Amino acid sequence: MAVDKNMNILVVDDYQTMVRIIKNLLNQIGFTNVDEASDGKEALSRVGSKQYGLIISDWNMEPMTGLELLKTIRTSEEYYSDVPFIMVTAESKTENVIIAKQAGVNNYVVKPFNAETLKGKIAAVLGEF
């Protein structure tokens, strides 16, 4: 099934520069309905009001981390708990990757990354586009 490029995507990062980079990348590959949040708590409020086809989130944010956001979504009956979730983070320890996977992350991109890597991980999660 072809990927719906009109889907809503949520980008979560406390660094506006990173949000801008990811949004520009998504626009380049045809995804134009991109919302943003600066931390997990703000993301959660957005998730509660709109259905997203993909969430791309940083890990290290306050007051709610990307891991806490992921766990909350995956264990909630209120939100779309199966929403594809890609962690894009500088946290690169093996323990972090394992814990994120156990919490239900669909893919994990370590910063710094290039456009091809992020595109590849999005395609791996959503399907080729």
Add this chain to the structure above:
Amino acid sequence: MGKAYERGQVVEIIHSVIDKMEVSGASVDLFQQIKELAESINKLKSDISQGGAYHLKNKDIPEATDELDAVVDATAEATNAIMNACEEIEKIAEKAGVKGISDETGKIYEACSFQDITGQRITKVIQTFKVIDSKVSHIMSVLKEQVGPIACLPEVEDVDPDDDSRLLNGPQMADKAVSQEDIDKILAEFDN
């Protein structure tokens, strides 16, 4: 054995000392301040003996300067990549006969000068850390005789499995970082 005093004589002596302090202008407040200073020194000795200064000198300060060095290296690398790309854009624009590009790339070159300024500022901070490091070393050596061998903090700390804050480590140094390729392999093992 020294001379034994009656309780009443001791009280008289104490009152005499206090009276002399008040007469000479040495107030009880000054005595209190000296006492508080002595307590501060004792606390400093206690802090040093518990390994705080050792940890600061051998872990915290070196890690901080390493991180700052990594910042300077990373921004320099990124700036070079930006300027290389700009040069390629200018070449392509020139071949294609497109005008106006060099004005815009010129602005990018100017903006890239941030790396020079931030690099200098960070270098100043690193030098400040080195000054702090030498001061800590001096304090440790001065008090070493009074405190005894400087204790080290235990290498292993109790880990609360429900506390995820230990996972917030930020970017790793290049020689310790796990690559995207390694991460992909870890994730793939879950799918097998």
